[in-house]
């Protein structure tokens with residue numbers, strides 16, 4: 001019995017008797033969208049729907065290798081045929097929630113990414129018909145909940161195919177990595193969902209704490225196994241070089257591996273840390289958190305930047321791991337395989353040696369710096385370079401808007417987790433196969449270099465800095481004016 005229970009907590013795909021059944025389940029959810037998704041606006045039909053009522057009984061044993069080898073080609077064909085419908089469902093959800101336009105005008109003129117691209121502007125989260133953010137700000141959380149008026153874009157964002165999950169890479173990264181290394185991170189069953197213009201600049205710049213004088217050491221290139229030696233041999237010590245080599249080396253993972261239990265057309269050597277943490281920052285690649293069960297309740301997670309990890313005390317949105325070394329081990333041992341040691345053994349776990357490999361990888365990560373800012377040595381805006389709007393934003397940040405209650409210190413994080421209690425504003429529901437739940441305590445993410453790393457929040461539910469200000473205005477009851485909101489955005493751009 002215990003074994004059965006354990007099985008019921010294993011990886012999504014393994015939870016179904018066969019892969020096909022699992023796909024069937026995701027279609028079932030797709031079909032149910034009209035009745036229980038957020039699209040209808042009322043969200044009543046699916047309130048407090050238990051995941052088990054929608055998904056097949058998750059206690060069946062995982063498929064054996066025999067199942068996979070039997071008809072990989074047939075499975076792939078079936079999954080590929082279903083892909084358009086799954087993507088359509090997800091894109092419909094995004095359209096309902098957000099203005100997805102490619103728009104970088106109207107914000108602070110100086111708001112550019114570290115390599116000079118204008119940052120996307122404006123509030124992208126849509127409000128319910130007849131209600132603007134101003135009206136919502138005048139309502140209590142209970143009244144918003146009763147009227148089901150919480151903007152849909154403030155709700156948890158599901159994975160592109162929540163019932164199945166797994167790593168999904170934006171197309172710019174897939175193309176760049178394939179061009180340089182020949183490795184193909186395309187999934188036959190799924191594509192990344194958010195449009196490229198709402199993702200971080202590709203490839204991002206790299207700044208080193210050890211060589212501030214050099215500026216962007218990526219020289220505008222995507223760093224892979226192909227060019228890392230030429231780019232870094234003269235500026236890193238041998239330990240750091242070895243760490244970087246390992247951060248760029250692919251290791252087997254749940255969706256990308258050499259068995260036929262995979263989601264790539266051809267057998268894959270796996271993924272590298274820097275496939276997601278591209279150039280030590282992020283490309284917005286997504287995944288699901290390994291810790292939560294059942295599958296429907298797992299959080300989508302947006303790749304965090306590794307810049308400035310040396311200046312932060314805890315790691316992971318909810319794990320609170322105490323060191324970069326611990327998180328490096330955790331990524332490979334647990335996150336790569338959805339917290340399922342059985343799958344890891346079958347597909348090829350690559351345990352890293354703590355005393356050498358893990359330390360070298362961590363040492364390399366710890367010299368990744370935040371991008372240049374307008375801050376002075378005390379962490380306040382340099383008045384000789386800051387605009388009026390940025391200075392007003394700083395005043396609000398440390399004053400009326402109370403942001404610094406949590407975003408404090410050198411990295412603009414208090415180094416702990418906070419429960420924002422967003423569930424005060426909405427009733428739980430099923431959204432494209434994700435069962436919403438109380439988020440609970442989440443890491444206060446750093447705000448240094450934040451303009452470079454959209455989308456925002458642990459699941460990427462917010463697309464612009466303007467969205468984050470609207471979110472906190474409502475959730476913290478701040479009652480900020482329109483000009484004040486813009487000043488806060490301008491300030492965050494300067495960090």
Ligand code: HEC
Nearest residue numbers: 167272273276287301302303304315316317318327328331
């Ligand atoms: C699928 C893309 C992906 C890959 C591959 C990946 N990561 Fe991550 N990484 C993430 C995501 C997503 C998070 C955020 C986790 C969370 O929210 O709990 C993260 C978080 C981290 C953090 C914590 C950052 C913080 O500020 O809390 C570290 C450190 C890290 N990863 C290192 C690594 C290392 C080392 C590797 C390779 C062994 C790796 N990652 C591989 C996506 C990835």
Ligand code: HEC
Nearest residue numbers: 401402403405406418442443444445456457458459468472
């Ligand atoms: C009570 C603590 C708290 C306060 C006050 C607070 N934040 Fe945050 N902030 C958080 C937490 C926790 C997260 C992560 C939320 C999540 O991922 O679900 C976060 C995330 C963010 C992010 C996204 C960072 C990223 O990389 O994804 C931005 C931007 C942000 N906050 C800006 C602000 C601003 C601006 C204010 C003031 C108006 C503010 N915060 C006030 C705790 C706080």
